[in-house]
Amino acid sequence: MTMTTERVRTAEPLKLVDRCDRCGAQAFVRVEFGLTLDLLFCGHHFRRHESALLTHHPEIIVRDERDRINHRPSVSANAE
Template identity: 60%
Template sequence: MTTTTVTSPQLTTLDRCDRCGAQAYVRVVLESSGGELLFCGHHARAVESTLKPLASEWYDETSRLHDKDPLPVD
């Protein structure tokens, strides 16, 4: 038996917020459609209470805002 685990790739500087175009730090996958939304930290907090119950995945990298390591670029 083979088990495959799918993980979301790390967000890069090329990933942009769907609301304002700033760098995205949160990826949301909607349970109903499988659609993906990207948000900056500010807009993720603004929609969290509405979208989190509808999400199958809430991938939050806002902790990287305080990291001193450079962000990956694809």
């Protein structure tokens, strides 16, 4: 294992401590703007901003991990 900073530019999975930049919920989507800026979104806020992001920033890289949302228990899993 090598020592790296926390924000390595790889497909590192989102962690429990990664939070939506809009509401502070657990983040499941990472949107990468080039080398310096990431935005994190919960499923709800990514869905809300997805079309605008992709329209205005076609260069972004989206790492969508929403398929993991229901893979483990969550205190907010009953919101539906």
